[in-house]
Amino acid sequence: MSTRLPKEIAEQVVTIAELAREEGLDFFQTIFELLDADQINQIAAYGGFPQRYPHWRFGMEYERLRKSHSYGLSRIYEMVINNDPCYAYLLNDNAMVDHKTVIAHVYAHCDFFKNNIWFQHTNRKMMDEMANHATRVRRYIDRHGFEEVERFIDVCLSIEDLIDPYSPFMRRTPMEHPHTADRQRGVENGITRYPAKGYMDRFINPPETIQAQRKKLHAEKARERRVEPVKPLRDVLLYMIENAPLEDWQADVLAIIREEAYYYAPQGQTKIMNEGWATYWHSHLMTRYCLRDDELITYCDHHSGTVASAPGRLNPYKIGLELLRDIEYRWNTGRYGKEWEELDDVEKRRNWGKDKNPMPRVKGKESPGREKIFQVRKIHNDVTFIDEFLTPEFVDRHNLYHYRYDPTTGRMVVVNRDFDKIKRQLLFSLSNHGRPYIYVVDGNYANRGELYLAHKHNGVDLQIKYAVETLKNLHKIWGRPVHLQARIDDEMVLFSYDGHQSNQQTITEDLPKPAHDV
Amino acid sequence: MVLKIHKDHQRFRQIVKGRIRDDLRRFLTRGELIGKEGKHLVSIPVRGIDTPTFRYGENDDGGVGQGNAKAGDAVGPPDGEGIGPGGTEPGQHIMEVDITLDELADILGEELKLPRIKPKGKHQLTSTKDRYSGIRQSGPESLRHFKRTFRRALRRQIITGTYNPDRPRIVFERRDKIYRSWRTVLQPQSNAVIIYMMDVSGSMGDDQKEVVRLEAFWIDAWLRRNYQGIESRYIVHDVRAAEVDRHTFFHLREDGGTKISSAFKCARDLIEARYASDEWNIYLFHFSDGDNSSESDNRECCRILQDQLLPRVNMFGYCQVASAYGSGNFINVLHEHFSQNESVITSRVNSKEDIYDSIKAFFTPGK
Structure with missing residues (x-):
């Protein structure tokens, strides 16, 4: 796999790295490799890694990539792995100008991986970890048979995305230290006993009260023991690993899938920002420093291809790039802060700052705008990024529109260019990566050891067919009947699968309640 | 270079063929295959290759696009790359797979449990023939593919900088060597x-x-x-x-x-x-x-x-x-x-x- 780079490319790798560092980018050491199209396709099919555990879906992805490559539909220009050191791949039949663009693009990605907080809990030795996963799965295959393991992986992939992307940031509540106030009051084992002289104790801490407290505590504890999980959980995978009756190897396979899902999650959460950031910097570095005259046309052609938008589709490269440029411009021209935010008059917003003394034109390195976007790349993800920085002016300038299904024509049609609607729609599609929110709300439903999941409805119903099939797979892991509560056409419905047949019923008062609501 | 992914790819093809077999009855009634033969690739829609997950269904709220469209203009169907949950386009879970008609005939044979035909006549022997159609990285020296081996050695020396154009001497190493490999093909004679x-x-x-x-x-x-x-x-x-x-x-x-x-x-x-x-x-x-x-x-x-x-x-x-x-x-x-x-x-x-x-x-x- 390891190929030494040709001299010209190796030189560019060094030159561009220096330029990028001067501009303030801060990245892991980055290793570039030059591969042919087939090798690139393999790595792309493996999600960026040189090896993964054996599974047919990688083969499926490979076939798709190879086909679209050979038909000339798409071309993978760059690929980079979030790892320390970062690995990035160059396609060997690209022209030099493409290599330069890609190298600049990749350094910005590496900077993003290293500095964006949503990536801070990802495993930076994932290259090794993936190889270990492959080895572990191969060992299970040797021991339990190919089809057995494959079948189990298929089942697990059904719930692969049921993780909680925020959980890496949560800290388990630290060991309970009795509060000082409690200690003064003498709370011990949850029972309050006020300090008192021996002869007064009977009056200050009446035995009945102590007894009542003890009883209440007992009841609470008993209830807590029965209620499982303690609160609704989004990390269904973890709950399965900890509670489903799995064999060791199965639990390990599930853990592997979960770990990989968490590794990839931040990339899904920051697609627009990450690509926008990388495009911003390749554009900046190329046009400012690296382009030779004879490369200009090719560069423009390929760059415009990267940021082109097709109808009905938002190009994350384009939106990310333009939003970052917009932020830089706004912060350089003072278009921010309470006063600006609250200004509703379009005309006044446009002429912002013109009535005051002309401000010195600031831009580029060390300008407030540049500093702002560095801060943005550190603390935001796509949802907060859009929420905070999408402005009506931006929507107007970039011709964003809202489209929806038109039942009369059976097509998607443009509805309008309403800012609030567009923003809401964008945020919705970015929340949880466009996937529904599913919670474990009861692991011992109706005291029968059945699993009860709930969909938290926020505007769009679940697709029933897929939900029913997913439940079947879930049953293969859980082993006992599984239920899913979902709102379909404004009615609460309970989907169930008991291992033999699927069932669907409207939720009424008669049904036992799960431990929690979402 | 033999890619690791080929194994996964093979497995995928195998699964696809299994699915086609399950649906064979349906394919047999499809008129558009007519006119294809032998090595022709035919596109076959295969159902249920994807993994079921919890996902959004019909999204009446649509999504966000970019461009110069007016209200009421139709937009292209959003697909995987698009922003906004899709799901409105029909049949997104159907995947087109290319296979050759020969493979399809094999599937037909397997599914219908058709025996291989025993030809009659004096030419009833099917002869086997070795055809040198591929290469591999190990083999007997007698089958060494000189040209490819030479080319690899040359490439390696140029890359590592040990090639001297004035004294072009190419030394093979173990890893440069490429051998011809053969495939045994059945040739029906009848x-x-x-x-x-x-x-x-x-x-x-x-x-x-x-x-x-x-x-x-x-x-x-x-x-x-x-x-x-x-x-x-x-x-x-x-x-x-x-x-x-x-x-x-x-x-x-x-x-x-x-x-x-x-x-x-x-x-x-x-x-x-x-x-x-x-x-x-x-x-x-x-x-x-x-x-x-x-x-x-x-x-x-x-x-x-x-x-x-x-x-x-x-x-x-x-x-x-x-x-x-x-x-x-x-x-x-x-x-x-x-x-x-x-x-x-x-x-x-x-x-x-x-x-x-x-x-x-x-x-x-x-x-």
Whole structure:
């Protein structure tokens, strides 16, 4: 796999790295490799890694990539792995100008991986970890048979995305230290006993009260023991690993899938920002420093291809790039802060700052705008990024529109260019990566050891067919009947699968309640 | 370089073939495959390859796009890359997979449990032949591929900077060496001809022809998989018979009565003129609605079949297509006279759905 780079490319790798560092980018050491199209396709099919555990879906992805490559539909220009050191791949039949663009693009990605907080809990030795996963799965295959393991992986992939992307940031509540106030009051084992002289104790801490407290505590504890999980959980995978009756190897396979899902999650959460950031910097570095005259046309052609938008589709490269440029411009021209935010008059917003003394034109390195976007790349993800920085002016300038299904024509049609609607729609599609929110709300439903999941409805119903099939797979892991509560056409419905047949019923008062609501 | 992904890819293809097998009945009724042959790739939609997950269903709220569209303009369907949950486009879980018609024929054979055909005649041996068609990284020195090995060594030396253009000396290392590798191919030696006969009398309508086309297509696909260099001949008849080309065969429409014996005679003459039965595997297929003109012609047919055709052919397949008119009696005549004869196989096809069973009936004996 390891190929030494040709001299010209190796030189560019060094030159561009220096330029990028001067501009303030801060990245892991980055290793570039030059591969042919087939090798690139393999790595792309493996999600960026040189090896993964054996599974047919990688083969499926490979076939798709190879086909679209050979038909000339798409071309993978760059690929980079979030790892320390970062690995990035160059396609060997690209022209030099493409290599330069890609190298600049990749350094910005590496900077993003290293500095964006949503990536801070990802495993930076994932290259090794993936190889270990492959080895572990191969060992299970040797021991339990190919089809057995494959079948189990298929089942697990059904719930692969049921993780909680925020959980890496949560800290388990630290060991309970009795509060000082409690200690003064003498709370011990949850029972309050006020300090008192021996002869007064009977009056200050009446035995009945102590007894009542003890009883209440007992009841609470008993209830807590029965209620499982303690609160609704989004990390269904973890709950399965900890509670489903799995064999060791199965639990390990599930853990592997979960770990990989968490590794990839931040990339899904920051697609627009990450690509926008990388495009911003390749554009900046190329046009400012690296382009030779004879490369200009090719560069423009390929760059415009990267940021082109097709109808009905938002190009994350384009939106990310333009939003970052917009932020830089706004912060350089003072278009921010309470006063600006609250200004509703379009005309006044446009002429912002013109009535005051002309401000010195600031831009580029060390300008407030540049500093702002560095801060943005550190603390935001796509949802907060859009929420905070999408402005009506931006929507107007970039011709964003809202489209929806038109039942009369059976097509998607443009509805309008309403800012609030567009923003809401964008945020919705970015929340949880466009996937529904599913919670474990009861692991011992109706005291029968059945699993009860709930969909938290926020505007769009679940697709029933897929939900029913997913439940079947879930049953293969859980082993006992599984239920899913979902709102379909404004009615609460309970989907169930008991291992033999699927069932669907409207939720009424008669049904036992799960431990929690979402 | 052998890629690791090939194993996963192989496995994926295997799964796809399994799915196609499960859905074979449906594929057999698909008209658009007609005209493909051998190594042609055919696109086949495969269901249920994807993994079920919890996902959003119909999204009435649409999504966000970018461009100069006015309100009311249609936008292209958003797909995977788009922002905004999709789900409005139909059939997103169906995936198109390319496979060759040969592979499809193999699947057909496996699913219908069709035995490989045992060719008759003096050339009945299939010869095996080693064909040097690939390369690999290990092998005997005698098979070393000099040119490729040299090229790799040269490349390595240039890359590592040890190549000296003034003194171009290339030294092979172990990892440079490339060897020829071979594949053993089966070469069926026998010759085969399929003679299709079709009744084009007034009672055979377009629907019937469509069924015949499909049936003939699958017969063709399976036999071609079993023989190399198979020939096809086409005969149409009403009261007279004539040999025609493939296109005419499938598109010709005549009015008039039916005299099946005319086709049999025509086939007999063709065989006598071109296909000596000790050298050729001959397959006769006759498609008709079974509405022959007279009893006497029925007798004539049986006589020709018995004395002149059956001794020469591997099989005679009669496929009776249901028609709105006519008695469809000919199949009964055949049953009456040839129920003991294994070379005569009949099947009724009332609709496209019956093709599956019909093919199975024809080829299960493996002749």
